Every structure is written in structure tokens, then in C-alpha cells.
Amino acid sequence: xxxxxxLDGETLLAYxxxxxxxxxxxxxxxxxxxxxxxxxxxxxxxxxxxxxxSTSLIDDVLRAAVETVAARHDLAPRWINDxxxxxxxxxxxxxxxxxxxxxxxxEVIGAPVDQVFLMKVHAARASDLPDIRVLWxxxxxxxxxxxxxxxxxxxxxxxxxxxxxxWIAQQIG
Numbered sequence: 629x630x631x632x633x634x635l636d637g638e639t640l641l642a643y644x645x646x647x648x649x650x651x652x653x654x655x656x657x658x659x660x661x662x663x664x665x666x667x668x669x670x671x672x673x674x675x676x677x678x679x680x681x682s683t684s685l686i687d688d689v690l691r692a693a694v695e696t697v698a699a700r701h702d703l704a705p706r707w708i709n710d711x712x713x714x715x716x717x718x719x720x721x722x723x724x725x726x727x728x729x730x731x732x733x734x735e736v737i738g739a740p741v742d743q744v745f746l747m748k749v750h751a752a753r754a755s756d757l758p759d760i761r762v763l764w765x766x767x768x769x770x771x772x773x774x775x776x777x778x779x780x781x782x783x784x785x786x787x788x789x790x791x792x793x794x795w796i797a798q799q800i801g
Contacts, residue, residue: 633678633701633702633703634675634676634677634678635666635669635676635677635678635679635707636669636675636676637669637670637671637672640666640669640670640677640680641670641729643697643701643703643707644660644680644708644729644734644736645729645731646697646700647690647693647694647696647697647708647734648693648731648733648734649733650692650693650696650697651690651693651733651734652689653732653733655689655733657732657733657734657735658689658690658733658734658735659684659734659735659736659737660680660682660684660686660690660708660734660735660736660737661682661683661684661722661725661737661739662680662681662682662683662728662736662737662738662739663681663682663683663712663739663743663744663747664677664681664712664744664747664748664759665677665678665679665681665755665759666679666680666681667738667739667744668759668762668763670728670738671728671738673763674758674759674762678704678707679704679706679707679708679709680707680708680709681709681710681711681712682708682709682710682712682713683710683712683713683716683720683722683739684710684713684722685710685713686708686709686710690708694706694707694708712747715747715750715751716743716747717743717746717747717750717782717783718781718782718783718784719781719782720739720743720782721740721743722737722739722740724740724743725737725738725739725740726738741763741766741767741768742767742768742769742778743782744763745760745763745764745766745767745769745775746775746779746782746783748760749775749792749796750779750782750783750786752795757799760796760799760800761799761800761801764799764800771793772793772794772796772797772800773793775793775796776792776793776796779792780792
């Protein structure tokens with residue numbers, strides 16, 4: 629199974645639809661709340677991603693469907709995963725997100741952009757920097773200071789860094 633296959637938004641949609649078809653029709657409707665690069669690729673704000681990170685926990689039923697589609701397309705078995713769940717900001721509300729695809733078996737929510745922006749700031753990996761720039765105009769924050777204050781509220785257990793606003797300003801250029 630490949631961990632390096634780049635998936636564009638159109639391919640993500642097609643594969644998620646396959647996952648939905650693999651879900652038992654009599655099972656409760658599943659929900660994915662996607663964040664990060666997958667959300668950006670889905671919305672056409674990034675060329676591609678390698679996986680779909682979800683903030684909602686993936687149960688055994690959904691995991692089996694994901695693995696079936698993974699085997700069919702030579703994807704990593706966890707190409708849809710719940711690895712983002714521990715990193716959601718305090719006060720994260722998936723219901724503020726937008727339903728970006730749904731059928732009777734699966735609902736896909738795009739997490740609120742301001743929250744995804746804060747998650748990217750929190751991660752601050754080199755791969756997050758282009759996403760931070762793309763998300764900024766859609767984040768709803770008026771200034772880097774406002775975004776830094778929201779970051780402090782979102783991650784209250786983190787050590788306060790008085791330079792976060794300056795760092796955000798440098799990233800959004």
C-alpha cells in the first residue's frame with residue numbers, strides 16, 4: 629500500500645463516495661469532519677494531499693470501508709484517519725462547518741476555516757506555511773493580533789508566546 633499517492637479534490641470526492649457505498653445500508657450514518665490539507669484540496673485551495681484527517685473518531689464500521697477502498701486503489705490503509713482529533717482547538721464546533729458532501733450513509737463536513745487556520749498555526753510545520761497563507765483571507769480574522777488572541781483562547785494549555793502575532797504576520801506576508 630502506498631503512503632505517497634497525491635490525491636486531488638476530485639479524487640478525494642470519488643474515493644469518499646466509494647467509502648460511502650461500502651458502508652452497510654442498515655448502519656447509522658457516519659460523519660467525517662475534515663481538516664487540513666484534505667479540506668484545502670477538496671475546496672480547490674491546494675493541489676493535492678496524501679490523506680484525509682478527520683476530527684471525528686472513526687469506528688470499526690467506517691474503518692473497514694476505508695480499508696476496502698484503500699486496497700482497491702493502492703492507498704495507505706489509514707488514508708482516512710482520525711489523527712487530528714487530539715489537536716482540535718478548545719471550543720471547536722464542527723456544526724459551524726459546512727456540509728461539503730453527503731448521502732444517506734456518510735456526511736462530510738468541512739471544518740470551520742478559522743479553526744483549521746488555528747490548527748495550522750498550532751502545528752506550524754514547514755508544510756503548513758503555504759496553507760496558512762491560503763487560509764488567511766478566508767479565516768475571518770481581521771488582523772494577526774486578533775488571530776493570535778484566538779490562538780491563545782483555542783490552546784489555553786500552551787505556553788503563551790508573545791510573538792505569535794508577529795509570526796502570523798510574517799507567514800501571511
